[in-house]
Amino acid sequence: MRAVTFRGTHQVAVDEIPEPTILEGADAVVRVQRAAICGSDLHLYHGTIPGILPGMTIGHEFVGTVESVGSQVQYLKSGDRVVGTFHIGCGGCPACRRGDFHQCSQGGVLGYGIAFGNLAGSQADFVRIPHADINLRIIPPSLDWDRALFCGDILTTAFGAVKNAGVQPGETVAVIGCGPVGLMVVISALVQGAGRVVAIDRLTERTKRAESLGAVPLSSEEKNPISAINQLTQGEGADVVIEAVGGSKTLEMAFQLVRGGGRISAIGVTAEDTLAYPLMSSLTKDITFRIGVANIHRDIDETLALVTYGRIDPTVIISHHLPLSRAPEGYRLFAERQAQKVLLALD
Numbered sequence: 001m002r003a004v005t006f007r008g009t010h011q012v013a014v015d016e017i018p019e020p021t022i023l024e025g026a027d028a029v030v031r032v033q034r035a036a037i038c039g040s041d042l043h044l045y046h047g048t049i050p051g052i053l054p055g056m057t058i059g060h061e062f063v064g065t066v067e068s069v070g071s072q073v074q075y076l077k078s079g080d081r082v083v084g085t086f087h088i089g090c091g092g093c094p095a096c097r098r099g100d101f102h103q104c105s106q107g108g109v110l111g112y113g114i115a116f117g118n119l120a121g122s123q124a125d126f127v128r129i130p131h132a133d134i135n136l137r138i139i140p141p142s143l144d145w146d147r148a149l150f151c152g153d154i155l156t157t158a159f160g161a162v163k164n165a166g167v168q169p170g171e172t173v174a175v176i177g178c179g180p181v182g183l184m185v186v187i188s189a190l191v192q193g194a195g196r197v198v199a200i201d202r203l204t205e206r207t208k209r210a211e212s213l214g215a216v217p218l219s220s221e222e223k224n225p226i227s228a229i230n231q232l233t234q235g236e237g238a239d240v241v242i243e244a245v246g247g248s249k250t251l252e253m254a255f256q257l258v259r260g261g262g263r264i265s266a267i268g269v270t271a272e273d274t275l276a277y278p279l280m281s282s283l284t285k286d287i288t289f290r291i292g293v294a295n296i297h298r299d300i301d302e303t304l305a306l307v308t309y310g311r312i313d314p315t316v317i318i319s320h321h322l323p324l325s326r327a328p329e330g331y332r333l334f335a336e337r338q339a340q341k342v343l344l345a346l347d
């Protein structure tokens with residue numbers, strides 16, 4: 001079968017490799033119909049994820065058709081249309097039993113190397129999914145591949161970050177970063193009841209995309225975000241700030257944008273280890289700060305329903321549909337910011 005493999009920094013290739021087989025009774029093998037390139041795949045591409053070795057199959061956003069199932073799989077059968085969660089939970093460890101599937105002690109992330117469970121990725125004709133009953137969801141019949149694909153990671157990641165901030169009806173939500181996840185935050189915050197979403201990015205062109213989704217655009221190149229938010233909120237600050245970039249600079253900005261008693265939810269993938277935490281102001285301002293990777297299993301049924309019933313259309317951010325054979329070009333375009341969201345078609 002064909003598979004997108006990591007070859008080295010800024011090098012991926014489409015290789016011929018053996019098809020995966022059922023290894024454990026709870027496994028399923030899925031024939032992939034669509035895969036997407038995620039912002040976190042770019043961290044692999046840039047060589048910043050330890051434990052990804054040359055020749056490994058990458059990718060973790062996908063939809064497809066169940067090809068075969070192991071003897072212990074109860075709820076899935078060959079021919080089912082499914083979307084997969086990007087992280088794999090076992091369903092049985094203490095973390096999974098608590099509902100913290102993203103903290104599974106047995107799990108990992110598809111196509112993310114040895115440090116993340118050593119699981120082959122999904123940018124391939126077939127992918128093996130461990131604990132298939134836990135990690136695959138059946139796609140409602142009326143939902144197309146492209147829309148369903150967003151529920152396995154990017155949309156649900158953003159939706160969960162907004163949920164973690166406990167947005168109340170009518171609140172002002174500021175989102176820092178208008179990349180693909182930031183745009184999904186705009187959509188998610190509005191559907192969860194935000195009165196307005198202020199979308200902040202350095203690039204005016206990116207804030208315009210957020211504006212087309214219903215946000216108030218705020219280009220940090222044109223205006224100081226802190227004074228602009230203060231002006232918009234009569235000096236109060238934003239009720240909620242969602243950080244969708246990653247790194248200490250934008251997190252520091254989040255603490256300056258949030259109102260007293262407000263909430264910050266950080267979802268941006270960071271390469272930094274530490275943050276100079278604003279202790280005194282957080283204490284006096286009573287700030288709730290939450291940071292963590294997404295728990296897709298917790299929220300995917302909600303995003304699937306919202307997408308199925310037409311309340312959310314995540315496909316508006318797709319800029320490129322490419323055949324799998326052109327995956328290397330897709331990575332290059334995405335890394336050079338010439339693509340907003342790349343979907344790879346395998347049929």
Ligand SMILES: [Zn+2]
Nearest residue numbers: 038040086153
């Ligand atoms: Zn991802």
Ligand SMILES: [Zn+2]
Nearest residue numbers: 090093096104
């Ligand atoms: Zn587990």
